[in-house]
Amino acid sequence: MKLLKIKGYQVFANYRKPMSFNYWDTYPLPPLSTVRGWFHTVVEATEYIPIAMSIQGKFDGVVQDLQTLIKFDRKRNKEEEIVLEGFNKAFSKSPTYVANVYGINLTIYLKAEEEYLQKFKENLFKLEYPSLGRKEDLIRIDYIDFIEPVEEKFSKFKRLLIKNGMYLNKATADKLGLSGINYRMNFKYDKELSDKAGLRYFEKKDVVYIDSGFIKKGQFLVDKEEETLIDLIGDI
Amino acid sequence: MEKVYLGDWLYNAGIVGFLNINSHLWEIKDKRLVSKNENLLKFGDNYIEFDRKIFDGFAERFFDYAFNQYGRYENLLKLFEEYIEDLNNSEDIENFEKLNKKYFQGKLKDNKELEDKLPIEIFDRFKKILSGFTLLKKKLKKLPSKNEIKKNKSSLGESLQKAIKIMKENKEEFWESDVQIYLRNIYGQKSFLNLSVNKDRFKKFFEDFEEPLKENKVKKDSKYYCISCMERKAKKNTIFDTGISKFYGLNPDSINFIWNFNPKLPLCEICEIIYFSYFAGLTPVKKDDKTVYYFVNSDSSIDDLVRENQLLKNILTTEISENILLDFFTQIILESSYREAVYTLQNIAVLELDLTNETMPKVYSFNLSREKAQFLKETKNKEDLRKFSKNYYKIKDTKISILPEIMYLILENKFYFNYLNKLLKFYIATQNNSKNYETNITPHQLQVLNSLIFRFLTNVIGGRTMKISENDMWTIYYKGKGLADLLKSKNAENKIQSISYKLLNALRIGDTREFMDILIRTYMAYGEEIPSSFVKTLSDKETFYALGYSFLNGLLGEENQAKKQEEVNNNG
Numbered sequence: 001m002k003l004l005k006i007k008g009y010q011v012f013a014n015y016r017k018p019m020s021f022n023y024w025d026t027y028p029l030p031p032l033s034t035v036r037g038w039f040h041t042v043v044e045a046t047e048y049i050p051i052a053m054s055i056q057g058k059f060d061g062v063v064q065d066l067q068t069l070i071k072f073d074r075k076r077n078k079e080e081e082i083v084l085e086g087f088n089k090a091f092s093k094s095p096t097y098v099a100n101v102y103g104i105n106l107t108i109y110l111k112a113e114e115e116y117l118q119k120f121k122e123n124l125f126k127l128e129y130p131s132l133g134r135k136e137d138l139i140r141i142d143y144i145d146f147i148e149p150v151e152e153k154f155s156k157f158k159r160l161l162i163k164n165g166m167y168l169n170k171a172t173a174d175k176l177g178l179s180g181i182n183y184r185m186n187f188k189y190d191k192e193l194s195d196k197a198g199l200r201y202f203e204k205k206d207v208v209y210i211d212s213g214f215i216k217k218g219q220f221l222v223d224k225e226e227e228t229l230i231d232l233i234g235d236i
Numbered sequence: 237m238e239k240v241y242l243g244d245w246l247y248n249a250g251i252v253g254f255l256n257i258n259s260h261l262w263e264i265k266d267k268r269l270v271s272k273n274e275n276l277l278k279f280g281d282n283y284i285e286f287d288r289k290i291f292d293g294f295a296e297r298f299f300d301y302a303f304n305q306y307g308r309y310e311n312l313l314k315l316f317e318e319y320i321e322d323l324n325n326s327e328d329i330e331n332f333e334k335l336n337k338k339y340f341q342g343k344l345k346d347n348k349e350l351e352d353k354l355p356i357e358i359f360d361r362f363k364k365i366l367s368g369f370t371l372l373k374k375k376l377k378k379l380p381s382k383n384e385i386k387k388n389k390s391s392l393g394e395s396l397q398k399a400i401k402i403m404k405e406n407k408e409e410f411w412e413s414d415v416q417i418y419l420r421n422i423y424g425q426k427s428f429l430n431l432s433v434n435k436d437r438f439k440k441f442f443e444d445f446e447e448p449l450k451e452n453k454v455k456k457d458s459k460y461y462c463i464s465c466m467e468r469k470a471k472k473n474t475i476f477d478t479g480i481s482k483f484y485g486l487n488p489d490s491i492n493f494i495w496n497f498n499p500k501l502p503l504c505e506i507c508e509i510i511y512f513s514y515f516a517g518l519t520p521v522k523k524d525d526k527t528v529y530y531f532v533n534s535d536s537s538i539d540d541l542v543r544e545n546q547l548l549k550n551i552l553t554t555e556i557s558e559n560i561l562l563d564f565f566t567q568i569i570l571e572s573s574y575r576e577a578v579y580t581l582q583n584i585a586v587l588e589l590d591l592t593n594e595t596m597p598k599v600y601s602f603n604l605s606r607e608k609a610q611f612l613k614e615t616k617n618k619e620d621l622r623k624f625s626k627n628y629y630k631i632k633d634t635k636i637s638i639l640p641e642i643m644y645l646i647l648e649n650k651f652y653f654n655y656l657n658k659l660l661k662f663y664i665a666t667q668n669n670s671k672n673y674e675t676n677i678t679p680h681q682l683q684v685l686n687s688l689i690f691r692f693l694t695n696v697i698g699g700r701t702m703k704i705s706e707n708d709m710w711t712i713y714y715k716g717k718g719l720a721d722l723l724k725s726k727n728a729e730n731k732i733q734s735i736s737y738k739l740l741n742a743l744r745i746g747d748t749r750e751f752m753d754i755l756i757r758t759y760m761a762y763g764e765e766i767p768s769s770f771v772k773t774l775s776d777k778e779t780f781y782a783l784g785y786s787f788l789n790g791l792l793g794e795e796n797q798a799k800k801q802e803e804v805n806n807n808g
Contacts, residue, residue: 019247023533058606071492071493072492089489095596181537196459197459199460210576211579
């Protein structure tokens with residue numbers, strides 16, 4: 001099996017949690033739907049391409065930032081009002097707290113049909129400078145290439161240390177006896193339903209974010225070079 | 237069973253609120269959240285699960301919670317009784333000062349003036365309250381005039397008595413109306429909060445929520461699913477295009493916040509009632525004459541979310557210090573023995589809301605680097621920090637607790653040996669029965685603090701490779717003790733104080749030469765050889781401080797044998 005491995009660095013990013021409005025909360029690492037969406041945009045997909053991924057990373061900290069957000073607002077027909085033609089809305093600004101993760105070293109493994117992974121690699125810089133999180137959260141790509149993960153068996157005598165943060169399938173975490181933060185995370189949406197309702201309804205996946213621990217049993221995919229576990233989350 | 241997962245911060249507040257409203261169904265046992273009846277309510281890592289039977293009696297509990305949180309009714313009853321008492325007591329000269337201060341900021345001259353002015357002052361206050369309390373005003377009908385009160389003081393007392401009587405006799409009506417007034421401010425117009433609803437509000441809530449929820453009779457939308465849980469069908473005609481709350485930042489106009497510019501918010505009846513319960517998840521606090529609400533958003537688990545908010549509530553209601561959030565943060569670090577990931581510690585945010593305003597929530601947080609979070613999460617560090625929970629020092633009459641101060645220094649990256657120097661100075665002063673300084677910290681604790689600083693510098697600040705280990709520090713500590721014992725055996729115990737003070741000074745200014753000088757002279761005076769391990773102190777500043785303070789702590793220390801043994805065990 002070939003996986004596409006991407007390593008990157010972000011100075012600052014907000015991986016916004018859905019439905020967080022007046023206080024923009026963040027996940028510790030880019031969530032599944034964000035990475036899935038990134039992939040689909042880069043390969044210019046017109047329909048859903050089955051994908052699985054492992055998202056890992058190490059960051060320095062979290063800061064709360066007070067930012068001005070540009071908002072569309074109701075027209076109040078005041079003189080100084082700036083009206084956004086075409087939307088029939090007024091332009092307004094409002095301060096909002098935004099949680100930001102900073103100093104993030106990301107490693108992402110993607111699994112999909114090889115032709116798409118190839119296309120992703122080729123297209124990555126062609127469309128525009130890549131970003132992950134919000135549009136302005138640019139990501140510097142330090143490495144992108146195919147790797148061949150290996151399967152390894154772990155035991156009391158051969159353990160693997162988890163050094164970085166990563167999302168695990170809930171089932172994997174349970175099997176390994178590792179505990180962390182449980183998230184029910186958006187993964188992909190149903191296009192037909194979205195077209196019909198005008199809203200995106202997501203299929204969710206139960207994942208566990210962990211940032212430390214030992215793997216002491218079981219057989220898992222490993223990236224030999226980094227000595228990290230690869231636990232693919234997705235639908236292939 | 238219906239499952240409800242942790243979500244955005246307001247939804248999380250809703251979950252806490254929903255649990256608070258149903259507080260008869262759970263308890264905190266051995267620091268864990270446990271259900272009293274698993275058939276009705278179950279806790280998962282990041283979800284709660286409940287049977288629809290939970291809604292039996294929900295309306296009443298919901299109203300009760302809001303009524304108590306608003307607190308106006310009880311507060312006013314108490315206040316009116318106080319007014320009556322103060323009126324009755326005003327003739328008694330003994331109460332002059334108290335009443336003068338309470339009502340007139342001490343401006344009145346004598347009791348005569350108080351007797352004249354107090355009824356009018358209380359009457360004005362009473363009238364002001366009534367102007368914001370239409371129901372009571374309506375029921376009271378006529379009030380005496382100021383002239384009447386001047387002539388006959390008891391007429392005011394009678395009015396107050398009457399108000400109390402009316403409130404007590406019509407408690408249910410006040411209950412309904414107060415809940416409506418309170419929640420309308422927070423939620424706008426929804427169900428029984430609608431302006432056109434001015435009677436049978438409880439019935440309306442019961443019919444709109446409790447009954448259909450309990451019986452699962454809510455009409456579903458044919459097209460939409462709930463945008464929050466994305467699993468249940470949306471409730472019919474519940475497109476929340478007016479947003480969930482005033483300050484949530486979502487309204488039909490802010491379409492650029494939403495995917496595809498479509499600000500529709502179809503909700504299912506379960507997510508709706510969760511959002512509708514968020515007021516009960518917040519802790520109200522009086523701040524600068526107005527009420528603000530606090531909430532800790534923690535998404536690591538339901539258990540953490542509930543317990544952290546309880547902790548915040550306890551701190552907010554028991555302590556009024558300037559450092560409320562620092563106290564809270566200190567406790568949260570010390571109490572959470574099972575934090576699952578460093579990230580949760582780094583991401584603790586406390587939100588302050590002014591619910592009656594459309595202003596944004598204020599967010600308070602502490603910026604923790606990964607290393608610092610790891611440092612605070614480490615069991616040994618946590619245990620060591622906990623040892624200072626009862627320590628203080630006093631400068632004249634000002635008492636300062638040591639633990640929050642340590643925490644502050646850690647958060648600010650200012651945790652360094654100079655703090656140790658300060659505490660040692662207070663310790664030595666206390667030993668000398670100083671009038672100005674006092675502390676209850678012991679040399680042994682100071683040595684623990686020394687180790688903590690050492691660990692902080694090596695693990696968090698980084699970039700320093702210390703040439704010594706903690707074991708070296710404890711070895712030197714016992715050398716210090718050894719010297720103290722030697723001095724005692726030679727009947728020179730009184731020397732300890734003066735030597736310590738000189739050593740402390742040398743340490744304060746970082747003078748290695750002076751420090752060694754004092755040591756050499758002391759050891760030589762008693763015919764002893766200076767231990768070779770001191771050579772290490774000369775290598776650099778940090779090593780000098782770590783070892784120098786260790787020695788000094790040992791020299792000052794008066795430990796019993798058991799404690800010494802414990803240290804040996806702990807440190808190999």
